[in-house]
Amino acid sequence: MKKVSTLLFLLGTFMVSAQEQGYFYGELETNAQYLQDDSGIGFEAPDDKLRANSYLQLNYNYGKITAGLQYEAYLPSALLGYDPMLNGGNKIATYYVNYRDEKFDITAGYFYEQFGSGLILRAWEDRQLGINSALRGIRTKAYITKDLDVTVLYGEQRNGFDLSEGVVQGADANLNLGEVLGFGELNLNLGASFVSRYQTNNNLPDVPNTVNAYGGRMDFSYRNFYGGIEAIAKDNDVIVNEGNIASPQLFDGTAMLVNLGWSQRGMGINATFRRLENFSFYSDRYAEGNIYNQQMINYIPALTKQQDYLLTNIYVYSSQPRLFMSSEAEKRAGEVGSQVDFFYTFDRKTTLGKYGTRIAANFSYWAGIDADFDLEGQVYDPKFIGSGPRYYQDFNIEIKNRWSSLWQTAITYQNVTIDKGAALGGPLGTQGDIKANIAVLDVTRRFTKGKALRAEVQHLWTEQDRKNWAAGVLEYNFNSTFGIYLTDSYNYGSDDKPHYYSVGGSYSKGNTRFSMNYGRQRGGLLCVGGVCRYVPENTGLSASLMVNF
Amino acid sequence: MRKIIFMTFFMAITAMTAQSEFPSVDIKTLDGKSINTKELSSDGDIKIISLWATWCVPCLKELDAISEVYPDWQDETGVELIAISVDDSRTISRVRPMINGKDWEYKILLDTNNDLKRALGASTVPLTLIVKDNKIVHRHSGYSPGAELELYEKVLELSN
Numbered sequence: 001m002k003k004v005s006t007l008l009f010l011l012g013t014f015m016v017s018a019q020e021q022g023y024f025y026g027e028l029e030t031n032a033q034y035l036q037d038d039s040g041i042g043f044e045a046p047d048d049k050l051r052a053n054s055y056l057q058l059n060y061n062y063g064k065i066t067a068g069l070q071y072e073a074y075l076p077s078a079l080l081g082y083d084p085m086l087n088g089g090n091k092i093a094t095y096y097v098n099y100r101d102e103k104f105d106i107t108a109g110y111f112y113e114q115f116g117s118g119l120i121l122r123a124w125e126d127r128q129l130g131i132n133s134a135l136r137g138i139r140t141k142a143y144i145t146k147d148l149d150v151t152v153l154y155g156e157q158r159n160g161f162d163l164s165e166g167v168v169q170g171a172d173a174n175l176n177l178g179e180v181l182g183f184g185e186l187n188l189n190l191g192a193s194f195v196s197r198y199q200t201n202n203n204l205p206d207v208p209n210t211v212n213a214y215g216g217r218m219d220f221s222y223r224n225f226y227g228g229i230e231a232i233a234k235d236n237d238v239i240v241n242e243g244n245i246a247s248p249q250l251f252d253g254t255a256m257l258v259n260l261g262w263s264q265r266g267m268g269i270n271a272t273f274r275r276l277e278n279f280s281f282y283s284d285r286y287a288e289g290n291i292y293n294q295q296m297i298n299y300i301p302a303l304t305k306q307q308d309y310l311l312t313n314i315y316v317y318s319s320q321p322r323l324f325m326s327s328e329a330e331k332r333a334g335e336v337g338s339q340v341d342f343f344y345t346f347d348r349k350t351t352l353g354k355y356g357t358r359i360a361a362n363f364s365y366w367a368g369i370d371a372d373f374d375l376e377g378q379v380y381d382p383k384f385i386g387s388g389p390r391y392y393q394d395f396n397i398e399i400k401n402r403w404s405s406l407w408q409t410a411i412t413y414q415n416v417t418i419d420k421g422a423a424l425g426g427p428l429g430t431q432g433d434i435k436a437n438i439a440v441l442d443v444t445r446r447f448t449k450g451k452a453l454r455a456e457v458q459h460l461w462t463e464q465d466r467k468n469w470a471a472g473v474l475e476y477n478f479n480s481t482f483g484i485y486l487t488d489s490y491n492y493g494s495d496d497k498p499h500y501y502s503v504g505g506s507y508s509k510g511n512t513r514f515s516m517n518y519g520r521q522r523g524g525l526l527c528v529g530g531v532c533r534y535v536p537e538n539t540g541l542s543a544s545l546m547v548n549f
Numbered sequence: 550m551r552k553i554i555f556m557t558f559f560m561a562i563t564a565m566t567a568q569s570e571f572p573s574v575d576i577k578t579l580d581g582k583s584i585n586t587k588e589l590s591s592d593g594d595i596k597i598i599s600l601w602a603t604w605c606v607p608c609l610k611e612l613d614a615i616s617e618v619y620p621d622w623q624d625e626t627g628v629e630l631i632a633i634s635v636d637d638s639r640t641i642s643r644v645r646p647m648i649n650g651k652d653w654e655y656k657i658l659l660d661t662n663n664d665l666k667r668a669l670g671a672s673t674v675p676l677t678l679i680v681k682d683n684k685i686v687h688r689h690s691g692y693s694p695g696a697e698l699e700l701y702e703k704v705l706e707l708s709n
Contacts, residue, residue: 023570027670057670061570105575114662117638124637124662127672149583176582189581219581226645259642268646301639306604341643343650358613358651402617408694444610450695480689480696508691513673548670548688 022062028547029127030054033079038539041498041520045540048077048087055127069095072161080538082130083292085160093161094134105141110134113153115172115193118299119255120215120232120281123157131293134158135168147176157283157295164295166199166283178220191217193232195297199285208250211237213281215255227260234281239323240288249378251323253278253334255300268343272303277334277369277382278323289322303339304394305362307414309440310471310489311460314522315418317366317392320428325380329427331373333382335391337366356402366392368429389429393417405446412440424465436462450479458489467493481509489522511548517541569685571598571678572668576633577659579645584658586665589631590680595707597630597700599655600666600676603643604636608675609651611692615700616653622701626708633658635666635674679703 032052035045052075059068073090074082096109112134115121125132137155144150151172157164171194178188193215201207215232236250254277261270279300282288287295302319320335342361346353370386373379396414403409416438420431440458447453456473470490477483484505491498502519520539573587590596601608612632615622622628632655634644641661648657660666669676671690677700679687687703689696 025570025572025668025670027672029670029672059668061573100573112662112664112667117641118662119638122638122662125667143583174581187580221580261642261646263646263649265649266652268648268650270642270646272642299638301637303639306640308604308606341646343646345650345652356617360647360650400613402613444694446694450693450699452694454694477693477695480693480699483693506691508689510688513690546670546672546690 022060024058024060024549026056026058026068026549028054028056028549029545031079031127031542031544033538033540033542035080035538035540038520041500041537041539043520043537043539046077046080049540051077051079053079053082053086053127064099064101066098066100067096078130083160083294086130089161091161093132094136094158103143105143107139108137110136110158111139111153111155113139113151113170114299115151115170115195116191116215116217116230117257119230119257120193120213120298121168121170121172121195122297122299124299129293131296132158133294133296136163137168147179149174157297159284159287159295164283164287166197166285166295168195168197168283168297170195185223187221189219191219191230193217195281197281197283197285197297199283206248206250207238207245207285208236211235211285224264225260225262228258230257231255232279234279238285239278239325240286241324241326242289243286247325247378251278253281253323255279255321263343266345266347268341270341271338272340273338274303275334275336275369275384276300276319276321279321279334302366302392303337304364304366304392305339305341305396307396309412309438309442309456309458310473310487310522311438311458311469312396312412312414312440314460314469315416315423315434315436317394317418317422320366320368320391320422323380325373325375325378328375329430331375331380332388332428333369333371333373333380335366336369336385336388337364337392339364356400358400359397360400361397362394363396364392364394365390389419390417390433391419391422391428407446408444410440410442412438412442414438420464432464434462434464436460436464450477452477462493466491469493482507487519513546514544516543571680571683571685572665574660574665574668576665577661579657579659587683590683593682595626595628595704596680597628597704598678598680599630599632600635600660600669600671600674601632602634602636602674603640603647605674607692610694611675611677611697612653612655613651614694614697616651616655618697618701619654622704626704628704628708630655631658632656633660633665635660635663637661637663679707681707 035049037045054073056071069092072093074086078086094110096107098107112123123133123135135155135157139153141151153170156167173192175190177190178186196212198210201209213234217230219228232255234253236252238245239247256275258273280288281297283295283297300319300321302317304317307313323333324330340363344359346357367390368388369382370388371380371382394416398412400410417433417435421428423434438460442456444454454475458471460469473487475485487502489500500520500522504517506515518541521537575583575585675692676690678685
C-alpha cells in the first residue's frame with residue numbers, strides 16, 4: 001500500500017509539473033456484491049458475503065513516452081467465480097513504460113500482445129472473465145517499412161499477482177505483399193510467428209524444458225471476396241491433467257484455421273473451418289486445463305455465435321482442444337468443425353425492405369477428432385476430419401424489423417444440440433445429447449425524449465437436462481442516462497421450478513457509469529440497459545461503478 | 550485510513566485533470582493495414598467514434614438506428630462515424646459480412662486485441678465518443694433507444 005501511495009504521489013507530481021505538454025488518463029472500476037443464502041436455488045453464501053473487484057488504471061503520456069500502472073484489489077474477497085488465489089489481494093498488478101516513434105515501439109514491464117488471430121499467442125485482459133494474461137518483460141516492435149513490421153518479445157506471464165514459472169519468448173512478422181508487389185485490388189498479407197516456452201523439467205528427463213510452436217498465415221481480399229488461412233505446429237510436450245502428467249509419451253499438436261467470405265452491399269456470407277489437435281498451450285505445463293483460464297499462452301475460443309438473450313445462453317459451447325488417453329470414457333484428441341454466417345438486408349424498395357427487414361443466420365457444427373486410440377501403447381491415429389462424436393450443433397436465425405419510427409421487433413429462433421459432457425462437464429461424447437429449441441421475441445416501443453420500453457418473451461423447449469424454461473424481460477429507459485429493468489427466467493419444467501428473477505437499474509453519464517442489481521443470477525452474459533457483461537451464478541445485491549478520466 | 554487517503558488522492562486527480570485526449574494506439578483496417586488512432590480526427594472535423602462488437606446487441610441497435618438517419622447527418626453537418634470493432638478472433642470473421650449485410654456506410658476499423666478499448670478505459674461496449682482534433686468532447690457508454698438523437702444534438706452544437 002505504501003508503494004502505491006508513493007507511486008501515486010510521484011505520478012501526480014510529475015503530471016502536475018508537466019501538465020502543459022503531457023496528458024494523463026485512466027479509469028476506475030469497482031464491481032461489488034453482497035451475497036445471501038437462498039434456499040430457492042440451493043445457494044449457500046460463502047463466509048465472505050461482501051466481495052469486490054476493483055481496478056484503478058493510471059497512465060501518463062509525455063511525447064513519445066507513456067507510462068502506466070494498474071492497481072487491483074480483491075477485498076475482502078474476489079467476486080464469486082473468480083480464481084480464489086486473488087482473494088484478499090491488493091497490489092499494483094501491472095506497470096509499464098513505453099517508448100514509441102515512427103520506427104520503433106518498445107515496452108518494458110507488462111504488455112498485451114496478439115500474434116495473428118491469437119491461435120499461437122495472445123496476452124490480453126478481460127475483467128468479466130477474470131483473465132489477465134499480460135506478459136512481464138520486454139517487447140519491441142519495429143516498423144521496418146510501411147509494409148513490413150516485426151515484433152520480438154520476452155516475458156513471464158502474469159498468474160494472479162504472481163508470475164508463471166515458465167518463460168515465453170516470441171517473434172512475429174507481418175508483410176503486406178499486395179502493396180509491395182502492387183497487386184492493386186488484390187490485397188495479400190503474410191505473417192509468420194514463433195513462440196517458445198521454457199520451463200525447467202526439475203530433473204524429469206523425459207519432460208522437455210523447451211516447447212516451441214511455429215506458425216504461418218495468409219490473408220487476402222479481392223473485390224467482394226476475402227479469406228485467410230493460419231496453421232500452427234507445436235513441438236512434443238507432455239500432456240497434463242489436473243496438475244499431473246497424464247501419459248509417459250510426448251505428443252505434438254497442430255492447429256488450422258481457414259476462413260472464407262463474400263459480401264456486397266446488403267448481403268454477406270462467411271464460413272470458418274478450424275481443426276485443433278492436442279492444442280492447448282500454457283506458460284506453465286502443469287496449468288493445462290485449469291478452470292480459471294490462467295496462464296494460457298494462446299487463444300482458442302469456441303467458434304460459435306455468441307448469444308446474448310437469457311435462454312440462448314444456457315447451452316453454451318467451449319472449444320475442446322485437449323488430448324486425453326486416460327480411459328475408454330476419456331479418450332479424445334481435439335476438435336474439428338465449422339460455422340457459416342449469413343447476413344441479408346432487404347432493399348428498401350421491396351415490401352419487406354419497407355419495414356427494414358434484416359436477417360442474420362448462423363450454423364455451426366463441432367465434433368471430436370476421429371481417431372483410433374491404443375490406450376495400452378498410448379498412441380493414437382487421427383483422421384483429418386473423419387466422423388468423430390458430435391459435441392455441438394447450432395442453427396439460429398434472427399429477423400429484425402423496424403415497423404415505424406416507434407416500433408421495432410427482433411425475432412430469434414435457435415435449434416441447438418450439445419453433448420452433455422460439453423454442457424455440464426464430465427467425459428465427452430459418451431453421456432448423450434441435450435437438444436433444445438429456443439424462441440425469443442424482442443419488442444421496443446419508443447416514446448419522445450429518449451423514453452423507451454423494451455420487452456422480451458422467451459421460451460426454451462427441451463426434453464433433457466432441466467426441461468423447459470420461460471423467460472421475460474421488461475426494461476424502461478427514462479432517457480439515455482437512466483434506465484431500469486426487471487427480468488425472470490422460470491425453469492418451470494424442472495422438479496423444483498426455480499425463478500431466476502432480477503431487478504436493477506443503471507445510470508450512465510459522460511465519464512461515469514453506475515449500475516445496481518438485486519436478484520438471482522443463473523450465470524452467463526447479461527445484456528440490459530445497453531451493456532453486456534458476464535455474471536456468474538449467485539443471489540444477492542451487486543453494484544458496479546466505472547469512472548474514466 | 551490508507552484507503553481513504555488513496556481514494557481522496559484519486560478523486561483529486563480526477564477532478565483536476567478530467568482529460569480529454571484521444572489516445573494514440575495502432576489498430577487495423579479491414580485490409581489488415583495498421584492505422585494510428587491519432588490519424589482519425591486530426592483534420593478539425595467532428596468524428597463520432599463508436600466502439601462496438603458483432604455480439605453486442607445494444608451496439609448493433611445503436612449503429613442500425615444511426616444508419617437510418619446517417620445520410621441526413623452527413624448532409625447537414627458532414628460528421629463521419631467511425632465504427633471500431635472490438636471483436637476478437639472468436640467473432641472477427643463476422644465483421645465484414647455483417648457490415649455489408651447491414652448496409653452500414655461507416656468507416657470500419659478493428660481493435661482485435663482491445664488496445665484502444667483498454668486505452669479508453671472502456672469496460673463495456675458500446676462506447677460512443679465525439680472526437681475533434683484528437684480531443685474527446687463527448688462520451689457515452691451504453692445505448693438506449695433514442696440516445697442517437699441526443700448524440701446528434703451534441704454534434705449540431707459542436708458544428709456551429
